[in-house]
Amino acid sequence: MKFDIKEEHLIIKPYKSNESIYVREQKGFYQRIRRYLGWLLMLTFIAIPFIQFNGEQAVLLDVAKQEFRLFSVTFWPQDFVLLAGIFMVAAFALFFITTWLGRVWCGYTCPQTIWTLAFIWVEHRIEGKRNQRKALDKAPWSINKLQKRVAKHSIWLVMSLFTATTFMSYFIPASDLYSEMIAFEWSGLITFWVVFFTFCTYGNAGWMREQVCIYLCPYSRFQSAMFDKNTFLVAYDTKRGESRGPRKRKADHKSLGLGDCVDCNLCVEVCPVGIDIRNGMQYECINCGLCVDACDETMSRFNYPTGLISYTSEQRLLSKKPQPFNLKLAAYGSLCIMLVAALGLWINERIPLEASVLRDRNALYRVNYEGMVENTYTLKILNKSQQSANYRIYVEDIELDKIIQGEPIKTVQVAAGKMQEVPLTLSVDSYNLQQKMTNISFIIQSVNQPTTVVKKETVFFSD
Template identity: 60%
Template sequence: MKFDIKEEDLIIKPYKHAGPIYIREQKGYFQRIRRYLSWFLMLVFIGLPWITYQGQQAILFDVAHQKFKIFGATFLPQDFMLLAGVFMAGAFALFFVTNWLGRVWCGFVCPQTVWMLMFTWVEHKVEGTRNQRIKLDQGQWNLTKIQKKLTKHSIWLFMSLFTATSFMAYFIPASTLYTEMFNLQWSGLVCFWVFLFTLCTYGNAGFLREKMCTVACPYSRFQSVMFDKDTLVVSYDFARGERRGRRKRKDNPESLGLGDCVDCNLCVEVCPAGIDIRNGLQYECINCGLCIDACDQTMDKFGYKKGLISFKSEQQMAGKQAKPMRLKLFGYAILTVAVIASMIVWLLLRTPLEVSVIRDRNALYRLDYQGIVENPYTLSVINKTQQTLSYNIALDGFDGASLVAPSNIKVAAGQMVLVPVTISADQNDLKHRVHKVTFIVSALEDSTIYLEKQSYFYSE
């Protein structure tokens, strides 16, 4: 089958959108996936701060006191290695998904995309369809236009404020945050951060929108480094679709010398980035699949086979067999699993107790008139659990020495207590000038919570 394709039809002109992008409301398979994911992620984001565990907020990042509480475990700045592991696992997982499915993170779960499409949905409900919104913006200002604009921006501002307070609830107890808000008792610092996050959400999702993805976000720039010929991306079947052209539903495209693309332009109108996917893969494309839903809908109306625009790899578009398992993809998967496994092992071996041994800086040792050598120490005991615990201190590895230390040391949840202790030994029993000693700090309520710390005992 041969088409009469002119030379100018083969010249791909990049789509340049001038002015604001008016996104057409679209329904379909990928839109349903995104909508369900968006609702789920929003509910998780809003609901997590309200979950309680052992009488306290389950997730709280108390920056002021440098304590991060996550379901009964308290993490301190000393545990920031875990945060590095989270970022590493997230990065490798993102590389894995990108090499496999392209920029589906951007199109389906990125907060910028979720909020942008949520704001667009409000715009659609208040101001009408795409054509109605264009007509409204191009028309003169009147009472109807002012009313619709005020309603839209009021809802946007409320959503932005609610987003900001939901985010702040991860750093300030949610009950305290909202109680003080309704009583107008917020401090200046809290007001500043809530105002800043409200402004950022309102500006990003309401005005900047796709510009955050195409201009500010670095991910769109280096995504091609992770792509290969087997990466699944939103692709237009040029051989099947060209030569594109409008026609009636009953027309035979072969007799007209046309391909399956009816040039309805819906794939452009539904695109959040305002690009034309028929011009090939572009860095602005976020793999949201909206153009696929729009095209499949059109193909169904004309009785054509769906999939003119679909998730396909470069190899599949060339008619070759795809390689589901490849070295780069396998490597990203191994690194992701390795980092997550390391974090799990670290958490399992982690003791919810932190102990530091601080020696007296004034003197290494003291010798009394009876020939008894004393070494003073200060033990820093940090309780990383969310309950008050009592601790005892014992000495190991130094026969003949005695330990003077308080018993039943109570330490509140997430608190630190400095405990002065002294080790004494008879000078005549010491065979060396330096002896290795081990302090054992153990919880009375839970025998599995204990920690050993080594130090040194000095004498003449």
């Protein structure tokens, strides 16, 4: 929050109410890590939809067909319990990393941070350095200013369109999406979502930037609940840095009563959320390390030891022995391992076959001309695998007429990812029925993979 005192009244203004943040470009050790990691993540994001497996797109979340393909496994809406498990693993993994290393997710791997810094990089190349961008904003409109603004926003829109199209290729086969784009044959629905995500990317990374992290992302609000005295975070060493103030490079700052901080303000100028790390821990900080690289560069110029601003912990700042592993960290880590193991076991035991049994609702039973009692059923067999499969259908717990026990009553072929309805009529000699309702079971078994078996129970009615 920003506080202004006017006429003995305290006026509270929202953060960044009337000023823009002009991020200064900074190089350094942590920025190289972010740059390489950012390129790796972006290239992975772009490349995944083009990976092929068995002649199909390896990763495809086909919402229209309700098929979610991940290499050799296809998930269906019936498998959405897996989604809950993935969210739980992601949550506890985030808690574990945050308790240990602070907000490194926000600073190094969050798409909002990666795309925002990419947009700022474009802005820097077109409009110039920080002071040049500030001067350009204040300058009256001219041909030069118009050209730079048009160039910048055009590149931003192209980047946003490419991002949106890539994102949509996770839900629509990439070959179809791009071929239809080239032929201008996108449907209205696809066009809507591409335009929607284009402007979301353009707005978030180009205009809102740090406001997304501060106002829209809930993570910044509850992160402090996971921090402890041993959590690594970006912090300023007050004991060493204060009192801050400018000085000449060769001056003895100790004799002047000054600390190591030269008050160059670079840590503020490079901060993508516009905070001053010297004011202590703030929820806006995303632990990106830009201020660390900027401060280390200044310390090197003055021949001071680096690390005035660094990745540290409260224990280290107090000159106490850190305890990197504690009960809370161990609990989060253990929960992650257990959930991952449970998900792996569930996926390993998952049967790529789904079946249901529906009775004929028009008649409970009927007696044919031979005096046999007949019941009619409809089996719905869903082949959840990625290959066509043959299935044998057996019946248990009842002796069928003209059917030897243990032999299939029918064999059907179901295409990959398809559901097939199989009508069946069971005939039973009334002398073999001891009661009006007999519990029976349909067994559906894969011919090629006998371990793929589904058992569905139902009832056989008689007079």
